[in-house]
Amino acid sequence: MSGIRSYFPSGDEYVTEDALKNLRNYRYRAVDKSFLTKYLYRHYWEWAVTLFPLWMAPNLITLTGLSFEIFDVLLVLLIMPDLEGPGPWWLYFAFGIGMWLYSTFDNVDGKQARRTGTSSPLGELFDHGCDALNCTIAGIVEASAFGCGISWQTVTIVFFTTMTFFFSTWEEYHTGVLYLGYVNGPTEILTLAVLACFASGIWGPAIWHVKASHGLPIIGRLFPGTWEVADALLALTGLAMIFGHCAICCWNVHAACKEQKRSFTATLPQLVQYAVFAISCYVWLDNSTTIFVNNHLVLFMITAGTAFGRIVSKIILAHLTEMPFPSYTVQMVPLAVGAIIARLGLFTPPTELMFLIASFLFVTVAYVHWALVVIERFCEFLGINCLTIAPRKLREKAQ
Secondary structure, eight states: OHHHHTTSOOHHHHSOHHHHHGGGGOOOOEEEOOHHIIIIIHHHHHHHGGGSOTTSOHHHHHHHHHHHHHHHHHHHHHHOTTSOOOOOHHHHHHHHHHHHHHHHHHHHHHHHHHHHTOOOHHHHHHHHHHHHHHHHHHHHHHHHHTTOOSSHHHHHHHHHHHHHHHHHHHHHHHHSSEEEOSSOIIIIIHHHHHHHHHHHHHHOGGGGGSBHHHHSTTTGGGSOTTOBHHHHHHHHHHHHHIIIIIHHHHHHHHHHHHHTTOOSGGGGGGGHHHHHHHHHHHHHHHTOSSTTTTTOHHHHHHHHHHHHHHHHHHHHHHHHHTOOOOOOOGGGHHHHHHHHHHHTTOOOHHHHHHHHHHHHHHHHHHHHHHHHHHHHHHHHHHTOOSSSOOOHHHHHHHO
16 A cells, blocks of 8 residues: 555655645625625525534535436436437426536535534635536536537536636735625526526526527527527626626736736736646547547546646635646646547547546546545545534634
């Protein structure tokens, strides 16, 4: 066993003792300007948290919520592996219900932490870490609900979810505040996604693939004549993402840098990491010999999504422990190498599939090891448990 462990980084390489000491300075700060949250969902979540027993740890609620989305992906693989369908009506309702339950559990976990007096920086790391993984998982589910199939539409949906989350995490690192605007992904966009799943269950996913000029009253004629409703909705989502989210993140980081007398320009190279991730995925997919042709897109996206989860989780960890902004993770290596090999035309369908499977195993093992080690170090330092509520005396001793 010790021989196997020698191949992995030590706990101190992931997060040092000095960094752990900075957890004493942790204060969770968030701003949510959503009207839906203020006037509707907040009351729903306050009621929903009362349904959970006091012995249930907040992180266990988070993990349970993520399991609903994972279950939906398993349904996709078993019933509609082409991501196009049409599948049975109940499948689309299962997608919507899974998303709704994930959102509910994701918003209730923090309330459960305050309710049980177990709020901690581990909770934020665990919560945001699950959110990062769910970017890809939910993207696959939503693409299936729209009947996008093994296509660039599906890739675009996942790209949108990961990009918005990366910018939000980058913003929080510099501002110290999780900012959710008047219209934001976890609230309004997720609500629309759930309703879209239900719409597919009622009328079938074909409603998203009629010509935009016929399917979208008034605005449909603004788009090219060959575009479908799904294409138009993706274009509108992309514009909203760039100008309504990413631009605001940049503005908030600029304001924070100005207030702290730091250079905003110096923060921009930190965005290169996501650009390398996205470009690597695009180049590999665009030159692939098997991923689109032989229906390996889900495997590819889960592989890339796991690497993305590590990228943003390291940023969250750096934010919590006041470490320098991480600009690299080893899990990006298979994506970059795969892109280079594919671009050079050196893959054959069998060798590319073997490399993709090996990449999936590598990023998964690396992610799980990192997560387990970091969680263990947090728990030991803070005197808490991850998935159960530690005795109060143990927590007080650590504090």
